[in-house]
Amino acid sequence: MDPVEIVQKEVQERRRAGRPPRALLSSARITRAALKLVTNDGYKGLTMAALAKSLNVAPSALYNHVSSKQDVLLLVEDHLMGKVDVSGFAGLPWTEAVTRWARSYRDVFASHLPLIPVIALLPVTNAPATITMYEAVTRGFQGAGWPEETIIDAVVALESFIYGSAYDVNAPADIFDAGDLAPTAPRFTAAVARRGAGGTGNAEIRNDADAAFELGLRAMVAGLAATLGPSAAPRH
Incomplete structure (x- = not known):
């Protein structure tokens, strides 16, 4: 390989190295990250700052794809x-x-x-x-x-x-447990105890x-x- 070819190859490799292999963000990635945040931290945990951090990008990069939290929720709803x-x-x-x-x-x-x-x-x-x-x-x-x-x-x-x-x-399994008040609601308590007894x-x-x-x-x-x-x- 002559010197010119070597230089050209090095330039091409540097250009390839400087380009990300894929887009840093996409609607699908944003949606998955938003769902994970809500699952782990509840709806209040879904903030633009938290979402950007979970995607390992700056908030400005996130705002290039979605303009607001409302946009993120729309992606989640549609998903x-x-x-x-x-x-x-x-x-x-x-x-x-x-x-x-x-x-x-x-x-x-x-x-x-x-x-x-x-x-x-x-x-x-x-x-x-x-x-x-x-x-x-x-x-x-x-x-x-x-x-x-x-x-x-x-x-x-x-x-x-x-x-x-x-x-x-x-809902918790004991949601209808009257506890110490069971004697004051005998019909309700009995109905709870019989729930599902008949089978379907x-x-x-x-x-x-x-x-x-x-x-x-x-x-x-x-x-x-x-x-x-x-x-x-x-x-x-």
């Missing part, structure tokens, strides 16, 4: 909503599809409990996976004959139940939280169909 199973709305009967969707939705957020109070109030604006999820749900409702003006109210009612049920998954034979039910969720979901699906669904739609 989680993208995990919710809407496949049933492509072909299953409405009751089965909405049941599959609700179960998946609850499971996703039961694993990310600190984010529920935030994401439940976060607009869906510019969140592609979230909008895709809602579009699939809406299409499924419409395909089942639901009046358009009732669909979003039904979805919101179901979501309220789903978020509450996600909390219940994480439902493979989806693994614990008390599942039993309560399945009971409530069946009631909600039947009730919504009876009051707002196609069978209740006014005849023209």
Whole structure:
């Protein structure tokens, strides 16, 4: 190799060495880091400074990708909503599809409990996976004959139940233990002791939280169909 080639090779190697092998940050990396912070430290632990530190970058580098904590939360919301199973709305009967969707939705957020109070109030604006999820749900409702003006109210009612049920998954086993006050509430205490004694034979039910969720979901699906669904739609 002649001297010119040697110099050219050294210049090329220095240029390659000066370039990062990949972008320092990406939406996916930011989302994963934000989820990890919330999991470890709760929602209050998710600050832009803490997020930048966890990514081993300067805050200024983080602000090149997201302009605010709201932007970070939007990434997190979209990531989680993208995990919710809407496949049933492509072909299953409405009751089965909405049941599959609700179960998946609850499971996703039961694993990310600190984010529920935030994401439940976060607009869906510019969140592609979230909008895709809602579009699939809406299409499924419409395909089942639901009046358009009732669909979003039904979805919101179901979501309220789903978020509450996600909390219940994480409730302590002795949440209904009356302790020393048990003698003053004998009926309640007896009902707590009998909880789940009958069994259901439902493979989806693994614990008390599942039993309560399945009971409530069946009631909600039947009730919504009876009051707002196609069978209740006014005849023209």
